Amino acid sequence: MISRFARITITSILLLMITSVSFAAGTIKIGALFSVTGPPAFLGEPERNTAKMVVDNINKTGGIKGQKLELVVYDTAGDATKAVQMATKLIKDDKVVAIIGPSTTGESMAVIPVVEKSKIPMISCAAGSKITEPVKRYVFKTAQNDGLAVSKIYEYLQKHKHNKVALLTVSDGFGASGREQLKALAAKYRMQIVLDDTYGPKDTDMTSQLTKIRASQAQALIIWGTNPGPAVIAKNAKQLGLKIPLYMSHGVSSKKFIALASDAAEGVKLPSGKVIVSDVLPKNDPQKAALIGYVKDYQKHYKVEGDHFGGHAWDAVMLVKAAIEKGGASSEGIRNALEGIKDFHGIGGTFSFSAADHAGLNKDAFVMVEIKNKDWALAK
Amino acid sequence: MNVLVFVGIHTLLAIALNLLLGYAGQISLGHAAFFGLGAYSSGILTATYSWNPWLAMLVTASVVASVAFVIGFPILKLKGHYLAMATLGLGIIVYILFNEWVDVTGGPSGFSGIPNLQIGSLIFDTDFKNYYLIWIFVLGCVLLSVNLANSRIGRAFRAIHDAETAARVMGVNARLLKVQVFALSAMICSIAGSLYAHVMTFIAPPSFGFNISIELLTMVVIGGLGSIYGSFLGALLLTTLPEFLRFMNDYDIVFYGGLLMVMTIFMPGGLVRGIPQLFRKIRGSGKDKGNANA
Amino acid sequence: MELSEQLLQYLLSGLSTGAIYALIGIGFSIIYNSTGIINFAQGEFVMLGGMLTLFLLETLELPLWAAIPLAVLLATITGLLFERLAIRPLRKATPISLVIITIGGSILIRGLAMLIWDKDTHAIPSFSGDEPIMLGGATVLPQHIWIIVITIILISLNKWFFNHTISGKAMRACSYNPRAAGLVGVDVRKMVLLSFMISSAMGSLAGIIVAPLTMTSYDVGIMLGLKGFCAAIIGGMSSGIPTVIGGLILGILESLGAGLISSGYKDAIAFIILLLILFIRPQGLFGKPESERV
Numbered sequence: 001m002i003s004r005f006a007r008i009t010i011t012s013i014l015l016l017m018i019t020s021v022s023f024a025a026g027t028i029k030i031g032a033l034f035s036v037t038g039p040p041a042f043l044g045e046p047e048r049n050t051a052k053m054v055v056d057n058i059n060k061t062g063g064i065k066g067q068k069l070e071l072v073v074y075d076t077a078g079d080a081t082k083a084v085q086m087a088t089k090l091i092k093d094d095k096v097v098a099i100i101g102p103s104t105t106g107e108s109m110a111v112i113p114v115v116e117k118s119k120i121p122m123i124s125c126a127a128g129s130k131i132t133e134p135v136k137r138y139v140f141k142t143a144q145n146d147g148l149a150v151s152k153i154y155e156y157l158q159k160h161k162h163n164k165v166a167l168l169t170v171s172d173g174f175g176a177s178g179r180e181q182l183k184a185l186a187a188k189y190r191m192q193i194v195l196d197d198t199y200g201p202k203d204t205d206m207t208s209q210l211t212k213i214r215a216s217q218a219q220a221l222i223i224w225g226t227n228p229g230p231a232v233i234a235k236n237a238k239q240l241g242l243k244i245p246l247y248m249s250h251g252v253s254s255k256k257f258i259a260l261a262s263d264a265a266e267g268v269k270l271p272s273g274k275v276i277v278s279d280v281l282p283k284n285d286p287q288k289a290a291l292i293g294y295v296k297d298y299q300k301h302y303k304v305e306g307d308h309f310g311g312h313a314w315d316a317v318m319l320v321k322a323a324i325e326k327g328g329a330s331s332e333g334i335r336n337a338l339e340g341i342k343d344f345h346g347i348g349g350t351f352s353f354s355a356a357d358h359a360g361l362n363k364d365a366f367v368m369v370e371i372k373n374k375d376w377a378l379a380k
Numbered sequence: 381m382n383v384l385v386f387v388g389i390h391t392l393l394a395i396a397l398n399l400l401l402g403y404a405g406q407i408s409l410g411h412a413a414f415f416g417l418g419a420y421s422s423g424i425l426t427a428t429y430s431w432n433p434w435l436a437m438l439v440t441a442s443v444v445a446s447v448a449f450v451i452g453f454p455i456l457k458l459k460g461h462y463l464a465m466a467t468l469g470l471g472i473i474v475y476i477l478f479n480e481w482v483d484v485t486g487g488p489s490g491f492s493g494i495p496n497l498q499i500g501s502l503i504f505d506t507d508f509k510n511y512y513l514i515w516i517f518v519l520g521c522v523l524l525s526v527n528l529a530n531s532r533i534g535r536a537f538r539a540i541h542d543a544e545t546a547a548r549v550m551g552v553n554a555r556l557l558k559v560q561v562f563a564l565s566a567m568i569c570s571i572a573g574s575l576y577a578h579v580m581t582f583i584a585p586p587s588f589g590f591n592i593s594i595e596l597l598t599m600v601v602i603g604g605l606g607s608i609y610g611s612f613l614g615a616l617l618l619t620t621l622p623e624f625l626r627f628m629n630d631y632d633i634v635f636y637g638g639l640l641m642v643m644t645i646f647m648p649g650g651l652v653r654g655i656p657q658l659f660r661k662i663r664g665s666g667k668d669k670g671n672a673n674a
Numbered sequence: 675m676e677l678s679e680q681l682l683q684y685l686l687s688g689l690s691t692g693a694i695y696a697l698i699g700i701g702f703s704i705i706y707n708s709t710g711i712i713n714f715a716q717g718e719f720v721m722l723g724g725m726l727t728l729f730l731l732e733t734l735e736l737p738l739w740a741a742i743p744l745a746v747l748l749a750t751i752t753g754l755l756f757e758r759l760a761i762r763p764l765r766k767a768t769p770i771s772l773v774i775i776t777i778g779g780s781i782l783i784r785g786l787a788m789l790i791w792d793k794d795t796h797a798i799p800s801f802s803g804d805e806p807i808m809l810g811g812a813t814v815l816p817q818h819i820w821i822i823v824i825t826i827i828l829i830s831l832n833k834w835f836f837n838h839t840i841s842g843k844a845m846r847a848c849s850y851n852p853r854a855a856g857l858v859g860v861d862v863r864k865m866v867l868l869s870f871m872i873s874s875a876m877g878s879l880a881g882i883i884v885a886p887l888t889m890t891s892y893d894v895g896i897m898l899g900l901k902g903f904c905a906a907i908i909g910g911m912s913s914g915i916p917t918v919i920g921g922l923i924l925g926i927l928e929s930l931g932a933g934l935i936s937s938g939y940k941d942a943i944a945f946i947i948l949l950l951i952l953f954i955r956p957q958g959l960f961g962k963p964e965s966e967r968v
Contacts, residue, residue, distance in 0.1 A: 037633060039586075039893075041793040075622070075632075080490070080587050081386060082622060084580060088382035088507065089623055106490045106584040113581050117506075128489065171479055171938055173584070176488040198938050202897045204888035207687040208933035211680050228795035228889045235887070239806045239815050240683070260797045260889055263804065407770050409777075454953040460769030461712035465903060466952045469945035472900070480938040590896075594777060601774055634789060637782030644775045645763045 027070045028329045030055075030320060031090030033101035033111065034125075034313075038078035039172075039201070042226065042256075043103040046310035047125055048073055050294075051100060053301050054317040064324050071317075076102055080110035087111045091118045097331050098323075100316040101125050105173045112139055121335040123319060125312035128177045132358040140338055140358045142315040142348050144273065144365045149250050150181040152271035152366045154189035156379070157220055157247075166195040166218035166244075168209055168233065170225035175201075178224035178249055194218050199229060207236045213244075220244055226251040231260035238264040245269065250366065254307040258374050269379050271366040273308035273348050276376050281367075286345045294347055311347030318346060382507040383620060385579060388514035389572050390615035394599040395518075395525055395608060396568035401597075402606030403529060403537040404561045406456060407464045409593050410471025414566040416478055416588025417444050418573025420485055423494045423583055428484075433497050437574040441567050448566030452559035471593050478585040490584030497578045510579050517575060518612075521568060525608050528564075537561065598636065602643055604650025613651050679811030684933045685926060686809065690818040690887075692925020693825040696918040697880035698902025700832065701873035703913040706906075707849035708869040711772050715756065715780035717899020718787075719874040722749045723881025724890030725787055728796050738801065746878050752783070753874025757867050780895070787892040795891040801883075817886050824883050825918075828876060833914055835872075845869060897941075904948045910958015920959065 032051050034044035055071040063069060072094045074086035083102050090096045091114070098121045102108050105128030112131070115122040121138045124131050129145040157165065167182055169175035175198065186193055195216045197209045210233065213221055221237075221244055223230050230252045237246060246268045248257075253272035258265045274281060278291035294314055298306030320334060322344060327337030341360070344351040349365025370379040397411050418440055425436035455466050478485050485491055497504045497513065504513050528534050539547035540554045548554050577583050595618060603614025622632065647654030698720055705713045726745035730736045736744065760779050764771060801820050806813040836842040847855040848865045856862045881890070881898075888894070901924065906912075908920030924944055932940045951959065 037788075037793070045793060077622075078586060079591075080580070080582065080584050081576075085383055085386055085619075086623075092382065106488075106586065109490055109492055110580060110582045110584070130489070171488055173488045173490070176482065180489075199932075200937070200941055202894075203937075203940075204884070204894075204898075205687055205691050205929070206932075208684055208929045209937055211683045211687075212933055215680060228891070231795075231797070231889065232887075235804075238804070239813055241806065241813060256794065260795060262797060401770065405770070407773055409773075455949075458952055458956065461706075461710075461773060462952060462956065464769075464773045465712065465907070466949055468900070469904075469948045469952075473942050473945050473949075476939060476942045480936075594781075597774065597777070605770075631785075631789065634782060634785035637778050637780070637785050640778030641760055641775055641782060644771050644778060645760070648766060648771060 027068045028064065028324060029070045029072060029094060029096045030317070031087075031094060031096035031099040032071055032073040032313075033076050033083055033086055033090070033099060033103075033107070034073060035078040035103045035107065036073075036075040038076075040078040040104050043125070043309045044075070044078075046298075046307055047101065047103055047313035049302055050298065050306070050310035050313040051317055053297060054314055057297070058317075058321060064321055064329075067329065069321075072096060076107055078104060078107070080107050083107035084110050084114055087114045091115070091120050096120070097329055098122070098320050098334050100313060100320065105131060105177060108139075108141075112136060115139065119335075120331050121320075121323075121338060123316040123338075125309075125316060128173065129181070129359070130177075135356060135358050138335055140319070140353065140360070142312045142319065142346070142351070142360075144250065144348055144361050145181075145359055146177050146249075147181045147185060148361060148363045149271040149366055150178070150185050151189075151363050152368060153222060153247050154185060154191055155363075156269070156271075156368050157191065158189055162219040162245075163190055164192050164194050164217050164219045166197070166213045166216055166221045167193055168197050168199060168206070168213070168221060168223045170201050170229050171198045172201045174226055174249075174251055175224050178251075182222060182224065199225070199233070201225075201229060203229065204232060205236065206233045207240060210236050210240050210242055214240060214242055218244055220247055222247045222249075224249045224251070227254075227256055228260055231257055231265070234261040234264040234268060250308070253369070254309075255305055256307075258371060262374075265371045265374070267371065269368060269370045272369045272376070273311060273365060274367055275306060275308040275311050275347055277367060277369055277378060280376075280378060286343075286350060287347070290345050290347060308348065315346035315348050315351070319344060319351065383623065385507055385510045385514050387616050387619045388511070388518045389576050389579075390596075390599060390619050391518050391612045392514075392521055392572035392575075393569055393596050394603065394611035394615045395521055396565040396572070397596050398600045398603075398606065398608070398611045399525060399528070399561055399568075400565040401600055402604075402610075403534065404540060404558050405537075406558055406562065407460070407597075408467040408562075408565075409464050409590075409597065410467035410469070410474070411565070411569055411596055412588045412590070412592035413471040413474035414444055414448065414569035415573040415576070415592070416474060416585075417447075418570030419577040419583050419588065420478060420491065420573075421570075422574035423491050423577040424484060426495055426578075427491070427493045433495060433574075433578055437571060440574055441570045444570035445563045445567035449559060449563040452562040453555075456555065456558045456562055468590070468593070471590060475585060475589050478588060485585075488585060490582055492582040494577050494581045494583070496581065497575075504578070514575060514579070517571065522608055522612075529608070533557065598640055600650075601640065602650060604652035604654075607650065607652045610650045610652040617651075676811060680933065682810050683812040684929045686812050686814050686818070688926030688929030689922060690814070690821050690925070691929065692905075692922035693821050693918075694880050694884050694898070694921070695901045695905040695924050696921025697825055697828060697876055698898060699905030699909060699917045699921050700829065700913050701877040701880070702903050702906040703909070703911045703917055704832075704845075704873045704876070705869050706911050707913055708845045709761075709848075709866050710769075711761070711776065712903070713870075713873070714773065714776040714899070715783060716873065716877055716902065717895030717897075718780045718783040719749050719753060719877030719895070720881035720898050720902075721784070721787060721890070721892060721895035722752060722874075723878030724798065724885035724894065725791055725796075725892065726878070727882050727885065728798055728890060729791065731798065732796075738799070742879075742882055745882060746875050749878030750871050750875045753870045754867065756783075756874070757870040761866070761870070762863070780899075784892055784895065791892060793892065795889045797889050798885040800886040815887070817883075821883050821887075824879070828879065829914070829918055832872075832876075836913065841865075841868060901944055904944045907948055907951050908959050910961030912958065912961070916958060916960045923959075 036044040076083040105126040108124040124141040127143040169179040248270040323337035327333035349361040351360035353360040368379040421440040425431040599614035604610030730741035844860045905921035909917030
């Protein structure tokens with residue numbers, strides 16, 4: 001019995017070892033891990049689409065110093081185990097020089113030990129600040145830290161003389177990270193959190209939490225989540241006649257949110273990357289050219305509006321490109337060049353990396369927007 | 381190498397579920413809970429309280445087995461669909477606990493800083509070393525299960541599976557046996573969870589959710605109920621499939637669902653019995669008309 | 675704001691959520707009672723209701739009054755196909771293989787929905803506006819009234835069908851003893867098919883009437899299906915009033931739990947009740963003890 005088992009085992013091991021290891025001369029291989037399926041598909045799908053589009057564009061215009069880019073994308077389905085498995089495959093089998101993604105903070109945290117050990121630079125597209133704090137030698141990120149978005153909201157509230165806030169955050173990685181930052185930064189901006197509540201990512205009715213909030217002293221409600229939860233909350237708030245203003249996170253800064261919440265979205269304010277307001281940005285905004293180019297390209301390729309999630313992948317690919325142009329196509333070269341990148345005007349903001357900062361953005365990456373007449377407007 | 385580490389962990393889990401499902405005939409849709417309890421408990425004990433990882437693994441496994449033993453009595457009183465739903469509910473409650481008990485588990489953002497396993501000065505920090513570590517556990521588990529399956533207890537399980545009333549009449553304490561195998565199965569899952577935590581050094585709730593329980597069930601069904609080799613085959617297939625199915629893009633979920641249905645209808649014995657049968661049929665000597673999978 | 679007004683709001687929110695759980699729960703019970711199968715794909719029909727309505731409204735630009743019956747019809751046909759292609763071909767239908775095949779079916783239907791439509795969440799317009807209605811100190815939406823009214827109509831129709839029509843009586847006969855029912859001339863297979871059709875129609879209608887409040891996407895079916903099952907368990911798998919009460923109890927407890935205790939553990943409430951009922955009163959909260967299920 002054991003020998004039969006051993007035989008099966010050995011055969012399978014051999015089979016696995018001879019899996020496709022291909023070398024294409026003259027191309028630079030970049031790996032990508034996105035959760036194209038699974039619950040975070042709303043992140044992974046635009047990210048994959050964008051990354052493919054950008055790489056195609058680079059190759060069409062002659063590649064990088066004559067060398068073509070090859071993008072190897074794996075789907076992680078939002079699962080940390082798969083992310084680690086695929087990261088190892090990218091490094092060992094596909095022999096990529098750099099990795100873009102994963103889409104979520106959890107997956108990124110799981111992959112970090114793998115890339116650190118293999119010395120392969122990774123540019124995560126997830127928002128959690130702990131990805132790059134403390135700084136890891138090979139890990140960078142393009143998604144804006146949640147703390148920046150929180151600061152932007154608190155600053156705005158301070159300007160408008162509100163200091164009692166209620167929090168309603170979703171109980172997943174995105175909401176948990178937002179909640180941490182909201183609580184941590186409250187003292188700095190003299191905010192008093194009068195109520196701190198959560199809701200589940202699949203919840204369909206939040207009137208209970210809102211009833212509680214209505215009875216509290218809160219002057220503003222900050223909602224931290226990704227679609228569809230915040231849209232349900234906006235509708236529930238309208239139903240209950242909740243009077244206080246609603247603030248949301250950058251997690252809903254896509255037209256999708258307005259479509260879902262429809263009338264209930266009016267007047268909602270949120271910090272957002274500049275993608276959605278690219279057309280109304282002042283002419284002297286350094287990001288304007290990149291933003292308008294990206295929005296146009298995405299519209300042309302995929303017939304839907306590009307959002308800032310896809311923008312994270314755009315930034316990641318373009319940063320790798322810039323790094324290769326400067327430091328050559330080796331992993332170590334890319335890493336060193338990335339750390340030296342200054343004033344790179346991307347979609348998510350203007351990136352300036354340093355040895356002490358692998359996130360590279362400041363809070364100017366965000367603008368406060370308000371939903372007016374089912375469209376975005378810069379909030380005053 | 382890395383993928384084989386995960387194949388190993390999944391094989392452990394699949395064998396654990398198969399002991400329950402294939403031998404004792406009791407379904408569970410919540411086995412990821414025991415896997416998660418093992419991983420979180422090991423992770424928390426070693427990272428937060430600096431326990432020795434081996435001691436943590438041992439203590440965790442015994443605690444999980446005892447808990448399973450206690451809840452096994454009321455839960456295994458249920459049958460078929462009811463048992464499926466009760467175990468599913470159990471799995472979801474445990475998942476909610478991982479997600480909501482933020483102070484202890486780190487909540488949805490996950491739990492990091494778990495040390496690697498270590499024997500003397502040998503630290504299991506590479507895929508290569510982990511591969512040997514995991515597969516030693518798998519071999520141990522296989523030996524245990526094969527022996528168990530061929531022992532008096534194994535025969536009693538099969539008797540319960542085939543005809544519980546008859547087995548009871550023959551003096552088999554069906555209930556106690558079922559609860560014991562439930563506890564054993566939970567213990568193996570817990571050990572697999574501990575290993576997983578130390579290999580990954582980072583864990584997060586989605587790795588222990590409902591989907592994982594279903595994936596385990598799929599491994600067991602595709603490999604073959606009641607077959608240890610089947611569990612290995614199912615784990616190997618489902619763990620490596622995503623790497624080969626890249627061309628399928630987003631179609632893989634349809635593929636899994638379809639595969640589960642097709643297998644249940646046309647190959648109820650799983651691959652280990654189905655493939656030899658198929659060969660016999662092709663060779664034309666297959667006059668047994670599917671009776672071989674009894 | 676007064677506490678009593680808050681309580682009234684929790685109660686009203688709970689009632690409307692509970693009505694949906696009740697409808698889904700009855701769908702489970704109908705199939706269970708005539709076939710002994712727990713259809714794990716039940717939640718997917720709820721999803722299909724919402725997604726099909728959306729498709730008919732937005733892509734084919736049908737008016738709401740035409741889109742709804744057509745969506746129910748299409749979902750019913752899916753239910754029919756599901757029974758024909760998945761349940762009937764099972765040669766040796768054990769509870770385990772039935773659980774597995776309905777799980778496979780639910781994954782397949784969900785995957786197909788994801789491919790045919792997309793992974794996004796979509797909004798469906800309310801049947802008659804979004805102007806809140808004041809009730810005491812609490813508010814409800816016109817859609818809530820629709821939900822309550824449609825649920826009452828459906829449940830009455832259901833009761834009439836099982837008590838006063840030949841097919842309904844035949845289905846009840848099958849639930850007591852399929853072999854005896856077959857002997858007296860009931861076409862058991864047809865009744866099984868019919869039960870799948872009725873329950874997929876009810877599930878899809880439930881999905882349609884909640885969609886304006888909860889939005890819809892390819893993966894809404896899992897949680898709703900499970901909650902519906904909890905409602906059915908509380909009601910002792912009855913296809914009548916006890917399951918309705920079960921759904922309402924669940925909805926109200928969840929809403930009170932989220933309002934007064936903690937919203938994080940809200941989902942755990944349903945499953946803890948599920949386990950308690952299964953352990954202590956497997957015949958449901960209102961049923962007489964019956965030996966069949968243990």
